[in-house]
Amino acid sequence: MVKVERSFPAPESLAREAAKANGSYSEPDVTERLEKDFHNKCYICEMKGLQDPEVEHLLPHQNGKDKKRKFDWENLFWACRHCNNVKNQRKYDAGILNCCRRDPEEAIAFGLEEQRVWAQAKENGDQEAVLAAQLVVEVFNLCNTGMRVYKSKMRLEGLETEMNVLYSQLGRYRQNPDSRRILRTLRALLSRESAFAGFKRGYVREHLNEYPELKEYLE
Ligand SMILES: [Zn+2]
Numbered sequence: 001m002v003k004v005e006r007s008f009p010a011p012e013s014l015a016r017e018a019a020k021a022n023g024s025y026s027e028p029d030v031t032e033r034l035e036k037d038f039h040n041k042c043y044i045c046e047m048k049g050l051q052d053p054e055v056e057h058l059l060p061h062q063n064g065k066d067k068k069r070k071f072d073w074e075n076l077f078w079a080c081r082h083c084n085n086v087k088n089q090r091k092y093d094a095g096i097l098n099c100c101r102r103d104p105e106e107a108i109a110f111g112l113e114e115q116r117v118w119a120q121a122k123e124n125g126d127q128e129a130v131l132a133a134q135l136v137v138e139v140f141n142l143c144n145t146g147m148r149v150y151k152s153k154m155r156l157e158g159l160e161t162e163m164n165v166l167y168s169q170l171g172r173y174r175q176n177p178d179s180r181r182i183l184r185t186l187r188a189l190l191s192r193e194s195a196f197a198g199f200k201r202g203y204v205r206e207h208l209n210e211y212p213e214l215k216e217y218l219e
């Protein structure tokens with residue numbers, strides 16, 4: 001999970017649809033803007049190029065009973081169906097960290113070790129960070145139904161592939177620290193727009209003593 005810059009003002013359809021009895025919060029102006037603002041990446045698992053994106057409500061609108069939340073631009077997020085489903089549990093209703101308002105990387109450490117994802121809030125009392133960390137772990141590791149085994153595994157494999165690309169570029173960088181081409185590749189791999197950026201940036205942040213020059217790509 002990384003910081004996302006939400007654009008303003010809110011898409012125009014939201015106010016119009018909120019005034020209707022059964023308005024929609026996912027008119028084209030909303031979905032197009034979310035896709036762009038979120039770099040077509042699920043804000044929870046950070047998978048890119050989603051085939052099943054959904055407009056997700058950070059705070060639940062209780063089947064439309066809470067109209068303000070249902071049409072509030074700042075409550076709408078871009079997520080894949082898998083993550084949206086996993087998040088749809090009571091324990092997350094209190095609200096996970098809002099990645100458009102707070103920088104998740106300042107509040108949570110993310111990592112991949114021995115084919116398991118881990119995430120840890122930096123402060124135990126930071127409840128929204130604790131919940132967000134728990135959710136990120138679940139979307140990669142949760143295997144309580146057949147489809148979830150498949151979908152969690154798919155995400156984990158995507159993450160492993162991307163981490164391997166990063167490790168191999170870091171290896172090439174160690175051998176050729178002056179290569180502009182390798183630095184350009186690393187810059188792209190560590191950009192917040194890239195797939196699984198939170199994990200890649202977390203890895204480099206943890207190993208900054210080996211790669212001090214890469215610090216600027218994490219800013
Ligand atoms: Zn996802």
